[in-house]
Amino acid sequence: xxxxxxxxxxxxxxxxxxxxxxxxxxxxxxxxxxxxxxxxxxxxxxxxxxxxxxxxxxxxxxxxxxxxxxxxxxxxxxxxxxxxxxxxxxxxxxxxxxxxxxxxxxxxxxxxxxxxxxxxxxxxxxxxxxxxxxxxxxxxxxxxxxxxxxxxxxxxxxxxxxxxxxxxxxxxxxxxxxxxxxxxxxxxxxxxxxxxxxxxxxxxxxxxxxxxxxxxxxxxxxxxxxxxxxxxxxxxxxxxxxxxxxxxxxxxxxxxxxxxxxxxxxxxxxxxxxxxxxxxxxxxxxxxxxxxxxxxxxxxxxxxxxxxxxxxxxxxxxxxxxxxxxxxxxxxxxxxxxxx
Amino acid sequence: xxxxxxxxxxxxxxxxxxxxxxxxxxxxxxxxxxxxxxxxxxxxxxxxxxxxxxxxxxxxxxxxxxxxxxxxxxxxxxxxxxxxxxxxxxxxxxxxxxxxxxxxxxxxxxxxxxxxxxxxxxxxxxxxxxxxxxxxxxxxxxxxxxxxxxxxxxxxxxxxxxxxxxxxxxxxxxxxxxxxxxxxxxxxxxxxxxxxxxxxxxxxxxxxxxxxxxxxxxxxxxxxxxxxxxxxxxxxxxxxxxxxxxxxxxxxxxxxxxxxxxxxxxxxxxxxxxxxxxxxxxxxxxxxxxxxxxxxxxxxxxxxxxxxxxxxxxxxxxxxxxxxxxxxxxxxxxxxxxxx
DNA sequence: TTGTATGCGTTATCAT
DNA sequence: ATGATAACGCATACAA
Numbered sequence: 008x009x010x011x012x013x014x015x016x017x018x019x020x021x022x023x024x025x026x027x028x029x030x031x032x033x034x035x036x037x038x039x040x041x042x043x044x045x046x047x048x049x050x051x052x053x054x055x056x057x058x059x060x061x062x063x064x065x066x067x068x069x070x071x072x073x074x075x076x077x078x079x080x081x082x083x084x085x086x087x088x089x090x091x092x093x094x095x096x097x098x099x100x101x102x103x104x105x106x107x108x109x110x111x112x113x114x115x116x117x118x119x120x121x122x123x124x125x126x127x128x129x130x131x132x133x134x135x136x137x138x139x140x141x142x143x144x145x146x147x148x149x150x151x152x153x154x155x156x157x158x159x160x161x162x163x164x165x166x167x168x169x170x171x172x173x174x175x176x177x178x179x180x181x182x183x184x185x186x187x188x189x190x191x192x193x194x195x196x197x198x199x200x201x202x203x204x205x206x207x208x209x210x211x212x213x214x215x216x217x218x219x220x221x222x223x224x225x226x227x228x229x230x231x232x233x234x235x236x237x238x239x240x241x242x243x244x245x246x247x248x249x250x251x252x253x254x255x256x257x258x259x260x261x262x263x264x265x266x267x268x269x270x271x272x273x274x275x276x277x278x279x280x281x282x283x284x285x286x287x288x289x290x291x292x293x294x295x296x297x298x299x300x301x302x303x304x305x306x307x308x309x310x311x312x313x314x315x316x317x318x319x320x321x322x323x324x325x326x327x328x329x330x331x332x333x334x335x336x337x338x339x340x341x342x343x344x345x346x347x
Numbered sequence: 348x349x350x351x352x353x354x355x356x357x358x359x360x361x362x363x364x365x366x367x368x369x370x371x372x373x374x375x376x377x378x379x380x381x382x383x384x385x386x387x388x389x390x391x392x393x394x395x396x397x398x399x400x401x402x403x404x405x406x407x408x409x410x411x412x413x414x415x416x417x418x419x420x421x422x423x424x425x426x427x428x429x430x431x432x433x434x435x436x437x438x439x440x441x442x443x444x445x446x447x448x449x450x451x452x453x454x455x456x457x458x459x460x461x462x463x464x465x466x467x468x469x470x471x472x473x474x475x476x477x478x479x480x481x482x483x484x485x486x487x488x489x490x491x492x493x494x495x496x497x498x499x500x501x502x503x504x505x506x507x508x509x510x511x512x513x514x515x516x517x518x519x520x521x522x523x524x525x526x527x528x529x530x531x532x533x534x535x536x537x538x539x540x541x542x543x544x545x546x547x548x549x550x551x552x553x554x555x556x557x558x559x560x561x562x563x564x565x566x567x568x569x570x571x572x573x574x575x576x577x578x579x580x581x582x583x584x585x586x587x588x589x590x591x592x593x594x595x596x597x598x599x600x601x602x603x604x605x606x607x608x609x610x611x612x613x614x615x616x617x618x619x620x621x622x623x624x625x626x627x628x629x630x631x632x633x634x635x636x637x638x639x640x641x642x643x644x645x646x647x648x649x650x651x652x653x654x655x656x657x658x659x660x661x662x663x664x665x666x667x668x669x670x671x672x673x674x675x676x677x678x679x680x681x682x683x684x685x686x687x
Numbered sequence: 688t689t690g691t692a693t694g695c696g697t698t699a700t701c702a703t
Numbered sequence: 704a705t706g707a708t709a710a711c712g713c714a715t716a717c718a719a
Contacts, residue, residue, distance in 0.1 A: 016712055027690045032714060042688060059466050063412075064712035067403040067695045082431055088423030095449065104467060107447045109435065126399050127444060236631065265635050272637075291576065295605050295635060297612075356696055367706045372698060382704060404696035407711045691718075696711105703706075 015056040024048055035060070066128070074104045075318060076124035078134045080112045080161065084262075085290045086307050087135070090159065093311020094133060101319055103130070110137045118145045125149065131318045136161040138203050143168070155321040159314040161205060169321070171314050173338040175205045178303045179212025181340045182257045182285045185301070187220045189346060191255030191283055193228065197242040197267065198259040200231040209259050209287070234259060239266020246282070247274055254282055255346075261286040265296045268345065283346040298344025306336050355396040364388055375400070406468070414444045415658060416464035418474045420452045420501065424602075425630045426647050427475070430499065433651020434473060441659055443470070450477045458485045465489065471658045476501040478543050483508070495661040499654040501545060509661070511654050513678040515545045518643045519552025521680045522597045522625045525641070527560045529686060531595030531623055533568065537582040537607065538599040540571035549599050549627070574599060579606020586622070587614055594622055595686075601626040605636045608685065623686040638684025646676050 017031040024031070026045060034041045034049040035058075041049075052058075066072050077094060079087050091107065098105050106129060110117035117137045124132060125148055132149060134156060143165055149156050150167050162170035186194050196213045198206045214224055230245045232238035239258065243266075246253050258264035264286030268278060276282055278298055286293060286302040293300040313334055357371040364371070366385060374381045374389040375398075381389075392398075406412050417434060419427050431447065438445050446469060450457035457477045464472060465488055472489060474496060483505055489496050490507050502510035526534050536553045538546045554564055570585045572578035579598065583606075586593050598604035604626030608618060616622055618638055626633060629644040653674055 014712085018712075028712090029691080029714080030689060032712095033689090036714085040688065045688085061407070061712050062467060063403045063407040064695090065714075067401070067407055067697090067711090068713050068715085070695080072403075081428070082422065083425055083428030085423055088421070088428070091422055092449070092451075104446060104463070105448070106444060108445070109432070111432075123444070127402060236634065262631075269635065269637070291602075292632070292635060294576070295609065295632060297609070297637065354696085358696080368696085369698080369707080370705055372696095373705090376698090380704060385704080401696050404711085405698075407695090407713090408697045408699080410711080689719085691716105693715090693717105695713090698710090700709085701707090703704100 014061065015053075015058045016061070017058075020049060020052050020056065020058065024052060070128075071130055072104075072128050073102060074106055074127070074129050075315075076120075076127070076129040076132045077105055077107045078110060078117065078120050078124070078132065079107070080110050080135060080137050082107075082109050085292075086288050086305060089307035090135075090311040090314075093308040093313075094315045095311075097312055097315035097319070101315075103319075112137045112139070114140045121145045121149075125154075130154070131322055132156040133314050133318060134158050136163060136203075138199065155318055157314050157318050157321075159310055161203060163204065169317050169332055169334065171310055171317065171334045171336070172205070173305065173310075173336045175208035175338075176212040176215070178287070178338045178340075179209035179257070180216045181212070182209075182287070182303055183213045183216035184219070185340055185342065185346060186255035186257060186283055186285060187216060187222075189255070189279075189283055192220075192222060193251055193253045194222075194255040194257060195228045195230060195242070195246050195249075195253040196257050196259075197230045197232070197234075197239070197263060199234045206259055213257060228253065232263075234263040236262055236266035239263040239268070240270040243267045243270030243274065246271070247276075252282075255285075256282055257285045259287050261288045261290040261292050261300060261302055264300055264302075265292050268296055268300065279344065279346050285340075285346055289341055293341075293343065296345075298347065301343045301346040302341055304339050304341045306338060310336055354401065355393075355398045356401070357398075360389060360392050360396065360398065364392060410468075411470055412444075412468050413442060414446055414467070414469050415655075416460075416467070416469040416472045417445055417447045418450060418457065418460050418464070418472065419447070420450050420475060420477050422447075422449050425632075426500075426628050426645060429647035430475075430651040430654075433648040433653075434655045435651075437652055437655035437659070441655075443659075452477045452479070454480045461485045461489075470494070471662055472496040473654050473658060474498050476503060476543075478539065495658055497654050497658050497661075499650055501543060503544065509657050509672055509674065511650060511657065511674045511676070512545070513645065513650075513676045515548035515678075516552040516555070518627070518678045518680075519549035519597070520556045521552070522549075522627070522643055523553045523556035524559070525680055525682065525686060526595035526597060526623055526625060527556055527562075529595070529619075529623055532560075532562060533591055533593045534562075534595040534597060535568045535570060535582070535586050535589075535593040536597050536599075537570045537572070537574075537579070537603060539574045546599055553597060568593065572603075574603040576602055576606035579603040579608070580610040583607045583610030583614065586611070587616075592622075595625075596622055597625045599627050601628045601630040601632050601640060601642055604640055604642075605632050608636055608640065619684065619686050625680075625686055629681055633681075633683065636685070638687065641683045641686040642681055643678050644681045645678055650676055 017028045021028040021031045034046045108120045156168045159171040230242045286300045289302045289304040293302045357368045361368040361371045374386045448460045496508045499511040570582045626640045626642040629642045633640040633642045
């Protein structure tokens with residue numbers, strides 16, 4: 008069976024130049040201890056041979072991979088794609104590779120991925136948690152070995168790892184208050200049943216705004232499902248079956264809001280006249296549905312860059328200097344036709 | 348500065364059990380040459396220590412990484428996310444890791460990524476090319492070292508690597524013929540200006556269908572832009588400025604078709620009565636626009652699995668058995684309201 | 688400024 | 704069935 012062709016190593020270069028492998032190694036890493044002429048010769052020969060450093064050997068020696076793991080619930084949302092672009096941007100600059108995996112919203116899957124990433128000796132982890140993930144046990148092996156983990160978007164309260172997130176309560180408040188200022192008084196909130204804290208926070212913002220306007224919280228005006236397109240249709244049905252029809256709906260993501268809008272329109276409801284609608288994320292779909300969807304603009308790209316930025320900082324810093332913290336990003340309301 | 352804690356190695360286990368490291372290594376890999384009792388002892392102690400194989404050492408020794416590189420133009424489409432899910436599915440099963448990167452449709456970026464992946468010694472590559480990429484020069488280093496590369500979706504004719512794709516001409520034909528059978532006669536085709544072959548093929552299918560219906564090809568009925576949402580609006584404007592308004596439009600992707608539909612509706616055009624519309628890909632957006640968009644269903648998940656499948660086959664096979672080939676997948680028309 | 692020697696943790700070859 | 708030993712390619716402590 009044909010073996011792989013032999014690679015050019017620093018030894019080959021050293022032999023041809025009558026210097027030691029150590030010198031070649033140093034020259035290639037631009038060590039100032041090597042004289043300019045030798046360095047030049049070495050660079051040239053390396054170039055001529057198309058020399059490639061063997062990263063395993065280097066990693067084996069240095070105990071680091073220059074690889075960071077990224078774990079997200081799903082790759083198929085505009086939001087996540089944008090976050091990852093942000094991460095990539097910084098990672099490329101810093102010469103790090105990305106190992107990307109999706110948990111498909113399954114904690115067991117997430118757990119398996121974390122283990123794999125650990126075995127692959129990633130230098131750090133960037134994670135957005137699956138819905139149902141309720142604790143951070145599976146990241147313990149990382150904290151034990153002092154490998155930094157940064158959570159973004161879907162975070163969990165903890166005092167070990169850094170969290171990057173928006174102020175979901177504020178955003179929920181802004182969305183709801185906007186509807187209230189439009190004169191709407193019966194506002195339905197559509198969200199997800201697994202009470203992940205970001206959705207709880209959005210709800211809290213909703214509740215806070217209602218309270219400010221002296222509107223009592225009514226359990227009937229909270230509809231929990233899975234935030235899919237279909238869930239949006241179900242939410243619409245729920246809305247129409249309510250004894251007093253809502254005049255405003257705040258949906259915790261755009262996709263679901265789009266489904267809701269379509270179902271409402273099909274039922275003859277006018278948007279925004281009869282019911283005003285606000286979504287969340289500011290996905291491109293906002294500009295496709297008619298009327299265009301008012302939403303909370305989520306700074307996805309920036310969040311990706313932030314997450315990577317903090318990871319690299321922690322990688323560079325001494326263990327002791329890694330102060331646990333929460334980084335907040337601004338998320339702003341974008342008003343469009345659905346709440347004209 | 349605090350060093351990383353020492354890892355448990357096969358030597359540690361060997362020492363504690365009074366066997367050699369070689370035996371431990373064999374046992375851990377379940378080599379039949381090791382007796383059952385020793386194996387058991389070794390497994391137990393390894394488990395107790397939370398032993399983790401050091402992949403660098405293994406890779407260094409075996410000259411392989413069990414990592415495959417995935418390069419896509421963009422991560423932010425439903426289509427790509429689905430393909431990647433398909434790839435992941437098989438890769439996980441086979442115990443391979445995925446290194447995912449996006450070229451952002453930039454050949455230079457693509458080139459850089461290919462180089463990085465090469466340096467990282469990926470065992471194989473799964474690639475969907477950037478629009479403007481016109482040749483496969485940058486993959487030469489892979490063919491030279493006999494590292495398999497599989498192209499999917501955006502492929503380029505070649506006699507070295509395997510291509511996985513749908514029959515774009517057939518699909519373009521199906522889409523156009525559908526409009527023709529609806530009685531439409533002035534059919535505009537909206538596509539992308541960089542003539543990547545998949546778009547050329549779709550156009551050819553369009554031309555073929557017209558020919559069958561004895562309709563002469565008219566350059567005015569071909570609009571080339573970048574297939575973005577905005578390009579869709581521009582295409583609509585173009586359509587309305589034509590001396591004879593089209594009664595059917597075949598757009599080469601759904602996103603652009605959605606933009607086109609919106610602009611047409613805004614201009615007072617009724618869909619499908621005045622103009623029938625067909626998109627491409629069968630993205631979720633098809634079910635969001637009104638009326639729902641007729642499209643070509645692209646078997647994305649299956650394509651991902653196919654690509655991974657063929658890569659693993661080539662990895663397992665002897666060099667000589669790697670017959671270059673093209674794998675075709677079926678793409679079928681899904682009729683919806685936009686061409687009711 | 689350069690060289691020597693050694694370790695990083697595995698696996699494969701050859702003995703026993 | 705098991706052991707001794709030599710790579711794999713690089714980086715570094717120490718010596719010169």
